[in-house]
Amino acid sequence: MEIKNSQITIVGPGRVGTHIASLVRKAGWSIQSIIGRTQASIAHIKHEIGHVNLETFDLVAGYRDILLLTVSDSVIASVCEALAEKGLIHSNTVIIHTSGASNSRVLEAAIDRQASVASLHPLQTFPSRQAPFADLAGTYWFFEGGHRARDVASHIVSSLGGHFHVLKPEQKIAYHLSATIACNSMNAILEASLRCSDLAGIHRDEMQRAIRPLMQSTLDSMLLDSPTASLTGPVSRGDLTTVESHVTELSRLPEVRDIYIPLANFLLEMADNSGRVDCDTYKKFSDFFNEFLVANRKNMLENQ
Numbered sequence: 001m002e003i004k005n006s007q008i009t010i011v012g013p014g015r016v017g018t019h020i021a022s023l024v025r026k027a028g029w030s031i032q033s034i035i036g037r038t039q040a041s042i043a044h045i046k047h048e049i050g051h052v053n054l055e056t057f058d059l060v061a062g063y064r065d066i067l068l069l070t071v072s073d074s075v076i077a078s079v080c081e082a083l084a085e086k087g088l089i090h091s092n093t094v095i096i097h098t099s100g101a102s103n104s105r106v107l108e109a110a111i112d113r114q115a116s117v118a119s120l121h122p123l124q125t126f127p128s129r130q131a132p133f134a135d136l137a138g139t140y141w142f143f144e145g146g147h148r149a150r151d152v153a154s155h156i157v158s159s160l161g162g163h164f165h166v167l168k169p170e171q172k173i174a175y176h177l178s179a180t181i182a183c184n185s186m187n188a189i190l191e192a193s194l195r196c197s198d199l200a201g202i203h204r205d206e207m208q209r210a211i212r213p214l215m216q217s218t219l220d221s222m223l224l225d226s227p228t229a230s231l232t233g234p235v236s237r238g239d240l241t242t243v244e245s246h247v248t249e250l251s252r253l254p255e256v257r258d259i260y261i262p263l264a265n266f267l268l269e270m271a272d273n274s275g276r277v278d279c280d281t282y283k284k285f286s287d288f289f290n291e292f293l294v295a296n297r298k299n300m301l302e303n304q
């Protein structure tokens with residue numbers, strides 16, 4: 001298969017599928033078609049990216065060079081099987097899914113037909129199906145899979161101005177954990193922060209605007225240096241009185257207290273590892289946190 005003359009078929013015009021379809025087309029790739037569940041589910045993509053050949057699963061036929069599966073994680077295997085049964089996959093096909101958590105072995109039906117299989121995960125967030133689409137230049141793409149698929153995937157990534165990184169199948173779950181914690185936990189952290197400012201009676205919109213420079217400079221300094229080196233706040237200063245007053249106030253927000261204490265305990269470990277707190281301070285904090293952590297564990301066991 002000559003990569004530069006190959007056509008891409010995108011299966012699953014959701015958030016990732018719509019973005020990738022738009023961007024690969026702009027990068028000069030030929031899109032053979034976009035396959036969706038129903039007419040309704042592919043209608044939006046016409047609106048978003050203009051003229052493109054659209055197909056629904058029930059009517060698809062004919063062999064494909066490159067299949068990019070951007071369907072939900074839980075249906076990758078069954079969608080691959082359905083496409084194989086319809087004759088879209090044979091030994092020259094390259095089939096790639098975009099899940100961060102699953103590896104390429106989930107594409108079992110394609111492996112059975114000697115196709116080259118892979119997973120290619122963009123380390124980016126795609127919150128919506130609507131344009132304007134994020135420019136993926138500079139994005140890191142984590143690949144795992146076969147040799148032919150690797151050539152295709154690296155061409156696609158370089159045409160989008162991205163960085164290509166290869167993983168082994170067994171590295172994928174830990175890699176995806178890293179991405180998930182860095183991305184989704186920030187949503188939880190900001191929500192917890194805003195519940196505290198709700199408690200203070202500060203309007204959410206105002207607090208979101210106010211907290212932006214603080215969050216951005218924290219992120220910048222953490223990423224420029226390291227999370228441990230750029231650590232500030234009461235735990236790293238050994239200020240137990242402030243932490244105690246936080247925990248007392250959080251009796252009004254028990255769901256936030258339940259994440260504040262384990263996080264503060266983790267910060268204590270980071271401060272200790274970098275020699276920021278002395279033994280006495282470490283012990284005082286540790287005893288204080290443990291009292292809550294043990295009580296919480298007991299509560300959980302009693303409620304099971």
Ligand SMILES: NC(=O)c1ccc[n+]([C@@H]2O[C@H](COP(=O)([O-])OP(=O)(O)OC[C@H]3O[C@@H](n4cnc5c(N)ncnc54)[C@H](OP(=O)(O)O)[C@@H]3O)[C@@H](O)[C@H]2O)c1
Binds near residue numbers: 011015070101127
């Ligand atoms: N969103 C992100 O930030 C992000 C980032 C990196 C990687 N990913 C990965 O990219 C993949 C797609 O994620 P997404 O966020 O784009 O999901 P999404 O917006 O929910 O889109 C999923 C697509 O799969 C289709 N689909 C779902 N069930 C199906 C079924 N049973 N048969 C056929 N098609 C089905 C949906 O059809 P309808 O159009 O009919 O709903 C939709 O087109 C996932 O593997 C995800 O882990 C996501």
